[in-house]
Amino acid sequence: xxxxxxxxxxxxxxxxxxxxxxxxxxxxxxxxxxxxxxxxxxxxxxxxxxxxxxxxxxxxxxxxxxxxxxxxxxxxxxxxxxxxxxxxxxxxxxxxxxxxxxxxxxxxxxxxxxxxxxxxxxxxxxxxxxxxxxxxxxxxxxxxxxxxxxxxxxxxxxxxxxxxxxxxxxxxxxxxxxxxxxxxxxxxxxxxxxxxxxxxxxxxxxxxxxxxxxxxxxxxxxxxxxxxxxxxxxxxxxxxxxxxxxxxxxxxxxxxxxxxxxxxxxxxxxxxxxxxxxxxxxxxxxxxxxxxxxxxxxxxxxxxxxxxxxxxxxxxxxxxxxxxxxxxxxxxxxxxxxxxxxxxxxxxxxxxxxxxxxxxxxxxxxxxxxxxxxxxxxxxxxxxxxxxxxxxxxxxxxxxxxxxxxxxxxxxxxxxxxxxxxxxxxxxxxxxxxxxxxxxxxxxxxxxxxxxxxxxxxxxxxxxxxxxxxxxxxxxxxxxxxxxxxxxxxxxxxxxxxxxxxxxxxxxxxxxxxxxxxx
Numbered sequence: 001x002x003x004x005x006x007x008x009x010x011x012x013x014x015x016x017x018x019x020x021x022x023x024x025x026x027x028x029x030x031x032x033x034x035x036x037x038x039x040x041x042x043x044x045x046x047x048x049x050x051x052x053x054x055x056x057x058x059x060x061x062x063x064x065x066x067x068x069x070x071x072x073x074x075x076x077x078x079x080x081x082x083x084x085x086x087x088x089x090x091x092x093x094x095x096x097x098x099x100x101x102x103x104x105x106x107x108x109x110x111x112x113x114x115x116x117x118x119x120x121x122x123x124x125x126x127x128x129x130x131x132x133x134x135x136x137x138x139x140x141x142x143x144x145x146x147x148x149x150x151x152x153x154x155x156x157x158x159x160x161x162x163x164x165x166x167x168x169x170x171x172x173x174x175x176x177x178x179x180x181x182x183x184x185x186x187x188x189x190x191x192x193x194x195x196x197x198x199x200x201x202x203x204x205x206x207x208x209x210x211x212x213x214x215x216x217x218x219x220x221x222x223x224x225x226x227x228x229x230x231x232x233x234x235x236x237x238x239x240x241x242x243x244x245x246x247x248x249x250x251x252x253x254x255x256x257x258x259x260x261x262x263x264x265x266x267x268x269x270x271x272x273x274x275x276x277x278x279x280x281x282x283x284x285x286x287x288x289x290x291x292x293x294x295x296x297x298x299x300x301x302x303x304x305x306x307x308x309x310x311x312x313x314x315x316x317x318x319x320x321x322x323x324x325x326x327x328x329x330x331x332x333x334x335x336x337x338x339x340x341x342x343x344x345x346x347x348x349x350x351x352x353x354x355x356x357x358x359x360x361x362x363x364x365x366x367x368x369x370x371x372x373x374x375x376x377x378x379x380x381x382x383x384x385x386x387x388x389x390x391x392x393x394x395x396x397x398x399x400x401x402x403x404x405x406x407x408x409x410x411x412x413x414x415x416x417x418x419x420x421x422x423x424x425x426x427x428x429x430x431x432x433x434x435x436x437x438x439x440x441x442x443x444x445x446x447x448x449x450x451x452x453x454x455x456x457x458x459x460x461x462x463x464x465x466x467x468x469x470x471x472x473x474x475x476x477x478x479x480x481x482x483x484x485x486x487x488x489x490x491x492x493x494x495x496x497x498x499x500x501x502x503x504x505x506x507x508x509x510x511x512x513x514x515x516x517x518x519x
Contacts, residue, residue: 010198013136017194021136022145024190025129026152028092031183032125033152035099035118036064037160038176041298041313042168049173050108058423059227061295063112064119065416066223070216071123072409073265076402077207078124079131083199088128089188094121096184103174127405132195151324161298165313211258211265218250219413226420230427266409267402270395276403278503279391282343282496284410286350286383288418289489293354294319296422296485301369304478305362315369322377330385339386339393343500346382347493353379354490358483362475393505422485429481430474437473 013021039046039060047057079087098118105111130149137145167175225243232240258264271277298316301307307315330342356372391407392400451469 010135012138012141013194018136020190021194022133022148024187024194025133026148027183027187028088028125028191029129029149029152030156031092031180031187032095032122033156034160034163035122035177035180036061037156037294037316038164039064040295041161041165041302041309041316042173042176043295043299044302045168045173045309046111047108050105050111052108056108056231058295058299058419059108059112060115062223062227062416062419063116064122065412065419066219067116067119068123069409069412069416070219071120072127072405072412073215074212075124075127075405077205077265079128080205083201084128084131085191085195085199087124088132088195089192091121091124091128092184092188092191095125096181096188099177099180099184103177127408132191132198135198151327155320155324159317161313161316162310163313165309165311168309170310206263208258208261208263208265211254211261214250214254214257215265218247218254221247221250223416223420226417226424230420230424266406267399268406270399270403270406273394275390275393275503275505276395276407278499279387279393280407280410282499283384283387283391283407284414285499286347286387286493286496287411288414288421289492290350290380290383290418291415292418292422293357293486293489295419296426296482297357299423300426300478300482304475311366315366315373318370318374319376319380321374323380324377326378326381327385330381334385334389339389339505340500340503342382342386343390344497346379346386347497347500349375349379349382351490351493354486354493358487358490360479360483360486362479387500390500390503390505393503422489425488426478426481426485429484430478433480434473434477437477438470 012018043057043060046060047053050057075087082090095118098114098121101114102111102118105114133145133149163179164176167173167179221243225240225247228243229235229237229240234240235244255268258266258268271280294316298307298309298312301312301315302309334342353372353376356375360369388404388407392403395403
């Protein structure tokens, strides 16, 4: 095996080069994070146009997330093999190409394939943007660099639903992908112009092909099982059973292989550290709950509350306002306050937000629906940074890239699983509530007979009147079901607080460095 060349740190960029370099890297990060949220409010339009159900439309989100997570562990190997700058620019250009293909997709199957490709090629962009940005600033300004980077990742989720909703209502859903083309090309040109002479050292390293194959197998099978289960009546389907067996066996072989491989694609030995496993569990489950509810809310608003995409986007957008204001303050003080207190506060606020949502009804006005979203931004500011500090606490610098990559992998996979689980539970609870509500629609129920008589007198036939009543029952059933999901999510957030306190983070003032692995 080739000898690893000695690494000589590059001097930081100066003046305008540093400014434009920061903008160039931020553009790519913005584009990447934007794509994880821009499709949320467009799902009903995409599903309707391509002739599938809105539930099948969630594959547009989950396929991107799973493929993106699988690519993350490869970033270290690829950057050492080809160089950080070359890999970053290539990743951005491939992202542009796959975005264009997503916009051209003629059917849902093709769109899902292109979205998976888009997620896979996007994998290296986030960690590499962090690395290149930190190398552009002197160590004394590392905190400022990460604060600027975090701003980008918080503005994008605000812009995503607004932009996605407006484009869907006023142009065509394909343009939520086409807008990546000019942003990506500009970013790639600027990054190559500024950073090409700052390329990292490259050397050949063995790739854990078996580990990667097993990773793709078990994660892919598990995600397919979660997405297809609701369509095929779960374990009454031989296909779902087969996917469950493949996922379980693949996961078992993956664990054994990675623990015995000299150069594993995922360093599972990190889970022997209490801070790492407790922090990763808390951030992954928390993110899965958050992301599942973020996808579910616009689906409910558009399908059963009659909201157009733009209005649904406006209701989701304020989530980043408090996060943008408070994140720099949290980052600045993270070394002075026990991060377990901050993370616990985040989970309490998330629980309060979801409890507020669990009391929504079909008469809720715009302000009532928006208030919890606004408050949720406070939770986001106290969520990522403290938990990332816990995850990386006590880990040696040489292990931080692997630890950050593995925790990010777990978080993103949990986000995809959370989406599938939230929509599945929503459908199942809605079917149960629908059955219970329809039992009341009979000749012995005074309210039901009055409504039917009123509809008949308005000129509707008996069949039309019953269809109208069924529509009202549907609306109520899905409202009660979404309340159930919100309430259950609030309880799980509260149960995560003891998990955080299982960790023992070291309070050494190194919060800015640890937070560099965030997101």
